[in-house]
Amino acid sequence: xxxxxxxxxxxxxxxxxxxxxxxxxxxxxxxxxxxxxxxxxxxxxxxxxxxxxxxxxxxxxxxxxxxxxxxxxxxxxxxxxxxxxxxxxxxxxxxxxxxxxxxxxxxxxxxxxxxxxxxxxxxxxxxxxxxxxxxxxxxxxxxxxxxxxxxxxxxxxxxxxxxxxxxxxxxxxxxxxxxxxxxxxxxxxxxxxxxxxxxxxxxxxxxxxxxxxxxxxxxxxxxxxxxxxxxxxxxxxxxxxxxxxxxxxxx
Numbered sequence: 001x002x003x004x005x006x007x008x009x010x011x012x013x014x015x016x017x018x019x020x021x022x023x024x025x026x027x028x029x030x031x032x033x034x035x036x037x038x039x040x041x042x043x044x045x046x047x048x049x050x051x052x053x054x055x056x057x058x059x060x061x062x063x064x065x066x067x068x069x070x071x072x073x074x075x076x077x078x079x080x081x082x083x084x085x086x087x088x089x090x091x092x093x094x095x096x097x098x099x100x101x102x103x104x105x106x107x108x109x110x111x112x113x114x115x116x117x118x119x120x121x122x123x124x125x126x127x128x129x130x131x132x133x134x135x136x137x138x139x140x141x142x143x144x145x146x147x148x149x150x151x152x153x154x155x156x157x158x159x160x161x162x163x164x165x166x167x168x169x170x171x172x173x174x175x176x177x178x179x180x181x182x183x184x185x186x187x188x189x190x191x192x193x194x195x196x197x198x199x200x201x202x203x204x205x206x207x208x209x210x211x212x213x214x215x216x217x218x219x220x221x222x223x224x225x226x227x228x229x230x231x232x233x234x235x236x237x238x239x240x241x242x243x244x245x246x247x248x249x250x251x
């Protein structure tokens with residue numbers, strides 16, 4: 001416990017010294033939680049939000065240990081491209097204007113992205129049930145109403161770029177054939193990244209022995225972050241826009 005407290009104090013002191021413009025230089029970050037590096041082709045700058053961030057500027061301490069830099073975010077704010085509400089110590093991904101290197105066109109608060117995000121799905125009646133039901137009566141309608149229960153699908157974005165899936169987890173059984181409703185399939189993810197200001201979700205592979213699928217390249221879903229507030233998130237995928245709400249962790 002004492003070691004943990006000392007570590008927190010040390011990180012806090014490091015942030016204070018660097019964000020205050022002192023000459024303390026950091027060439028390597030030993031805490032994995034502070035390592036947020038760009039992938040190949042990613043033109044964003046990564047760093048920590050410093051004291052002085054407002055609705056018009058972002059003060060960023062780059063992860064390469066260089067001095068804090070102030071970026072103008074007025075245009076990004078007007079265009080709703082500041083995703084989250086950066087706080088001192090938050091990890092940020094900043095995209096700069098090609099015409100003006102002191103102006104940010106997009107800012108993503110990576111720390112605010114973390115957590116559980118879910119949306120609700122409804123089942124549909126199976127075609128076989130509809131065909132065999134014949135003339136429906138009050139009892140049948142009552143049974144269908146009880147079966148039409150929404151479920152939560154989604155994911156938990158973790159600090160180590162890993163993903164926990166939320167939703168259907170059980171394996172199909174023979175009894176499922178007798179169930180008159182179907183829920184949509186759940187897309188499972190294993191990793192997440194921020195890439196050029198967008199959210200990259202890497203699909204999980206089926207682990208069945210040494211199958212050929214294990215050797216295939218990972219499938220990635222790219223989502224534009226339309227907006228994010230404390231308890232809501234909207235992502236634009238290739239074929240749809242999906243609204244999520246934050247799921248509170250059970251204690």
